[in-house]
Amino acid sequence: MPYVHxxxxxxxxxxxxxxxxxxxxxxxxxxxxxxxxxxxxxVIQEIPKENWGVGFETIASMWSKR
Structure with a gap:
């Protein structure tokens, strides 16, 4: 039974x-x-942008600069 997350x-x-x-x-x-x-x-899991980082910055911070 496949499980994809x-x-x-x-x-x-x-x-x-x-x-x-x-x-x-x-x-x-x-x-x-x-x-x-x-x-x-x-299962599709949405992670809060404040809890996901790339390098030294959160995605929330990166997206706010767009």
């Missing part, structure tokens, strides 16, 4: 966007590895 920075992703990502992941595992869609688990 996707971590993204919190960014107000819509339910439709999350479903679309899950669908493509499940389809890829089915097509490339023969894993039945009903046995594939996908």
């Amino acid at each position: 996707v971590q993204v920075a919190e960014n107000d992703y819509s339910d439709d966007q999350k479903r679309a990502v899950m669908k493509r992941i499940v389809e890829a595992l089915d097509e490339e590895m023969g894993r039945a869609p009903q046995s594939t688990n996908v």
Whole structure:
């Protein structure tokens, strides 16, 4: 039973966007590895921007400079 854990920075992703990502992941595992869609688990975890760093800076700080 495949388990896929996707971590993204919190960014107000819509339910439709999350479903679309899950669908493509499940389809890829089915097509490339023969894993039945009903046995594939996908978890999308949104990490607060203040808790994700790149180098010495948080993503929240980086994004605020855009």
